[in-house]
Amino acid sequence: MAHPVQTEAEVLSSTAEGAYHRLVLRAPEAAPRVRPGHFATLAVGGRHSSMLLRRAFSIHRADVEAGTVELVIAEQGHGTGELRRARPGDRLDLIAPLGTPFPLPDGPVSALLVAAGYGIAPLLALGEEIKRRGGQIGFILGAPTVAQLYGVEQARALTQDVLVVTEDGSAGLPGPVTEPLAQAIRAIDATVVHACGPMPVLRAVTGIALDLGARCHTSVEEAMACGVGICMTCVLPVVGEDGVSRFVRSCTDGPVFDGARVRWNDIGTVPADLEGAAAMGVKG
Incomplete structure (x- = not known):
């Protein structure tokens, strides 16, 4: 908190x-x-x-x-x-x-950090902290073009395991940032993936990480009006630890969420099974 x-x-x-x-x-x-x-x-x-x-x-x-x-x-x-x-x-x-920051490990872990564009901003300090606790890290840094990459040299100062990906092929590997994700997870035997970027990227990263048995923590890019939990404009449908789906605020409950609990496909909608949906006029 x-x-x-x-x-x-x-x-x-x-x-x-x-x-x-x-x-x-x-x-x-x-x-x-x-x-x-x-x-x-x-x-x-x-x-x-x-x-x-x-x-x-x-x-x-x-x-x-x-x-x-x-x-x-x-x-x-x-x-x-x-x-x-x-x-x-x-x-x-x-x-x-x-907001709520990334969870920090109690000891050494192998972590893959995935960023789209300037989504790397919070991940460099996270990588430093994971290394300080005895862990190892790798980065995948992606962007539409080389001009929109950020922090590549800072990442390389932390680890040799840095993959650069651009959609137009102007730097590194061509394609979306998620293209080499599965291979990178296996290469460093990552048990946890931390990601920051647009919602479609986070949805894809979560799915790939979970399929390979890795935990996934995502810092969402959701528009915020107040930033302190009052206006309710940044809500997302998230499954609670009790199994009940609720709207939660990105600014206070997030921006970092367990990717496995975010209902990525329902963002922007009011799912019928969401707690309180009946009061919103949604019928199952």
Whole structure:
């Protein structure tokens, strides 16, 4: 469970990195609370801005000694464009850390980390932590084109087991990021797969991992309006430990979920057997 703080974070650096932008923020109260898989939200445009909703980003890294939090941003609209233009010395309203992080192993494990695009942002710190606990890791990093890859050299600094995949074949192997997944799981005898990326990728990764007997933990990319569990816009159908399916919030119960419990094919619908579906007017 996250214990977030709201703080006015100073921008220390704002750097273009390929198709993305990396923000380093001074946030000494937030940094010690961050675990791999947590996310942060930033207010956009100041207190008089018409952009009322915060923007949510996976936390790339947190440095306790430096008191910093790093975010990787893809410019997709006015809000992210405003954040991309932040300069050193600017101050941003930050809430962090938020959400449920990746579960950490009690001891050594063999883990495969799978990312699409800048989905690698939370996985590098996770890989470092798994290695610190005596485990071994491998990466599959995919993107539509070479320009949309991120963190390849950072991953190679952690392990020699790094596969790069691009849909157009402009770098590494050609095809979708899931293409070499089964082979990679077998190659490092992975018992757990951690993944971050678009929903179709996570659905496919989960299915392949489970078929091969590996656990799968997924950090979902679901649109969030509030980020703190109030608005209910980021709900997903998930099977609980009691076997009952319910809508749960990506921002508080996630963004990291046991992939085996997410009802991937029912996302965007109200399944008739979902607890409370009758009250929503859905008939079986």
